[in-house]
Amino acid sequence: MEIIAYAAIAYMAFQFLVALVNLLTGQYLKKGKPGENRIISILIPARNEEKNIGRLLDDLSRLDYRNYEILVYDDDSTDQTASIVHEKSLADNRVSYMKSTSLLPGWLGKNHACHHLARQARGEYLLFLDADVRVIPCLLTDSLAFMEKHNLDLLSLFPVQQMKTWGERLTVPLMNRILLGNLPLMLIRLIRLPDIAAANGQFMLFKSETYKRHWFHKKVNDKRVEDIRIMRLLKSLNFRGQTLLSGGQVSCRMYAGYSEGINGFAKNVHAFFGNNWLILFIYIILTTFGLFAVWVSISFPVMILYLSGLIILRIIISAQSRQSWWLNVILMPFQQVTLILISIMAAYRQITGKLYWKGRRV
Numbered sequence: 001m002e003i004i005a006y007a008a009i010a011y012m013a014f015q016f017l018v019a020l021v022n023l024l025t026g027q028y029l030k031k032g033k034p035g036e037n038r039i040i041s042i043l044i045p046a047r048n049e050e051k052n053i054g055r056l057l058d059d060l061s062r063l064d065y066r067n068y069e070i071l072v073y074d075d076d077s078t079d080q081t082a083s084i085v086h087e088k089s090l091a092d093n094r095v096s097y098m099k100s101t102s103l104l105p106g107w108l109g110k111n112h113a114c115h116h117l118a119r120q121a122r123g124e125y126l127l128f129l130d131a132d133v134r135v136i137p138c139l140l141t142d143s144l145a146f147m148e149k150h151n152l153d154l155l156s157l158f159p160v161q162q163m164k165t166w167g168e169r170l171t172v173p174l175m176n177r178i179l180l181g182n183l184p185l186m187l188i189r190l191i192r193l194p195d196i197a198a199a200n201g202q203f204m205l206f207k208s209e210t211y212k213r214h215w216f217h218k219k220v221n222d223k224r225v226e227d228i229r230i231m232r233l234l235k236s237l238n239f240r241g242q243t244l245l246s247g248g249q250v251s252c253r254m255y256a257g258y259s260e261g262i263n264g265f266a267k268n269v270h271a272f273f274g275n276n277w278l279i280l281f282i283y284i285i286l287t288t289f290g291l292f293a294v295w296v297s298i299s300f301p302v303m304i305l306y307l308s309g310l311i312i313l314r315i316i317i318s319a320q321s322r323q324s325w326w327l328n329v330i331l332m333p334f335q336q337v338t339l340i341l342i343s344i345m346a347a348y349r350q351i352t353g354k355l356y357w358k359g360r361r362v
Contacts, residue, residue, distance in 0.1 A: 001293050001296055001297045002293075002297040004285065004286065004289055004297075005290070005293035005296075005297040005298055006297075008287075008289075009290075009294060009306060011290075012290070012309050013309070015181035016313050016316075018181055018182060019317050020316065021186070022180050022184060022186075023319070025184075027186060027320070028245040028246065028320070029246055030146070031247075032142045032144075032145025032149070033145050034065075034145045034147075035145075035148055036148070037067050038067065038125060038144070039067050039122065040068040040069075040124070040125045040126075040127055040140055040205075041069050041071060041117075041122060041127065041208070042060060042068055042071070042129060043071050043114065043117035043118065043121060043127065043128050043129070044071070044117075045075055045114055045128075045130075045131070046075060046077065046085070047074075047075035047076065047077055047110075048079045048081060049081050049132065050079040050080040050084060052131050053072065053081055053084055053085060053131045054084045054087075054088065055134065056131055056132075056133060056134065056135070057070065057084075057085070057095060059134055059135045060135065061088075061092055063139060063140055064137040064138055064141055065139075065141045065144070068094065068123070069094050069122065069123060070092075071098055071120055071121060072095065072098065073100065073116060073117050074097065074098065075100050075110075076109075082097065082099075098116065098120065100113070100116075106221060107221045108226075110201070111223070112217075112221070115215065115218050118212065118215070118217065124207070125147070126205070126206045127143075127203070127206075128201065128204045129202070129203060129250075130201065130202040130203075132202075133159055133203065133251065134162075134250070134251050134252065135250050135251075136248065136249055136250075138249060143155060143157075143205055144205075146242075146244075147205060151240060153206065153207045153210040153239035154207075154210070154230075154239065154240075154241040154242070155205045155241070155242055155244070156198075156199040156200050156203060156205070156241070156243045156244075157202075157203040157243070157244055157249070157250055158175075158179070158200045158203075158243070158244070158246060159202055159246045159250045159251050159252040160250070160252075161173075161176075161251070161253070161323070162251055162253040163253070163323075164253065166258070167257040167259070167261060168253075168254075168256070168261055170334055170338045171255065171261030171264075171265060171335075171342070172255065173328050173331075174265065174339055174342070175272075176245075176320070176323070177314070177335075178283075179198060179272070180321070181317060183196070183198055185242075188235075188241060188242055189240060189241065192235055192238065194233070194236040195274065197235060197241070198243045199227040199230060199241070200243065202252055203246075204227060204230070214237065216230045216234065217230070219233060220233070224268060225268045228271055245321065248322070262342050266342050266345040266346040266349060267349070269342050269346050270343075270350070287336060288336055288340065291303060291306060291307060310332070311329055314329050314332060315328075
């Protein structure tokens with residue numbers, strides 16, 4: 001128990017330092033103005049997205065950067081996705097509809113869709129957007145300006161997460177808690193080691209020349225967590241990538257409730273820890289039993305200091321993530337229980353191979 005206590009204190013101090021570095025270095029997308037008017041292809045894979053696709057296309061029609069095309073790949077939708085896209089294409093000739101082709105053996109649906117979208121794109125930049133995000137007019141100007149400033153081959157953003165139910169508040173904040181407490185985002189660009197990587201498939205902006213030289217979604221055609229793998233692959237090829245938090249330019253409601261949140265994160269939680277189940281297990285042990293171990297093995301006053309550090313850490317991460325800090329503090333123990341449930345479900349599905357998403361086995 002004493003080993004757990006001191007390890008928990010050391011790990012909390014490490015997380016505190018990482019979160020503070022992320023906060024002080026401002027790792028979010030800032031306002032900018034690109035120097036050149038290059039065409040951008042906005043590529044949207046969509047499977048049963050009738051609730052979202054119309055709103056996103058409306059958002060995109062209001063962008064202040066005008067030199068772009070929009071390609072929507074209908075991935076065997078069984079709802080009204082196709083008719084909505086067709087209707088929007090009549091109002092805006094920059095919108096094009098792509099009907100799905102047969103899913104080839106060994107491919108996952110989203111990777112297959114993204115690959116085919118890229119094959120049809122004519123832009124000098126390729127922006128892959130998930131259909132459930134929302135964007136504001138300055139999205140492309142700010143993103144392209146950052147790409148040009150740092151000569152990037154890939155920019156990925158973590159959207160501001162919209163949460164409307166208590167179930168979402170118990171699940172969604174876990175993503176940024178893990179990310180911002182363990183990885184100084186500036187190192188993704190500054191250090192070429194492929195293992196220092198993070199990315200979010202909801203927003204990935206590539207230089208077209210770089211992407212089409214390697215066709216990254218084809219290289220990870222059967223991978224569930226394709227975004228992180230693509231960033232690692234890109235860095236291993238000596239290209240430049242960066243991942244930031246959205247400064248409000250892009251937002252998303254990832255999951256509509258507790259069950260959906262658990263199912264969604266269960267398919268990729270181990271990827272946050274380098275696909276290493278042992279590291280995930282150690283993380284859960286330290287973050288679950290650390291407080292009790294410090295109290296029992298050291299002293300009550302040290303436990304109070306440790307708890308205070310955890311609370312301040314949660315406040316720092318919540319502020320960066322544009323989330324309610326006081327709700328995240330109150331919900332800390334319940335979010336921890338949720339993380340345990342997600343990890344158990346992820347391990348079960350890994351062992352049994354029973355993982356489905358949007359009606360497909362993945």
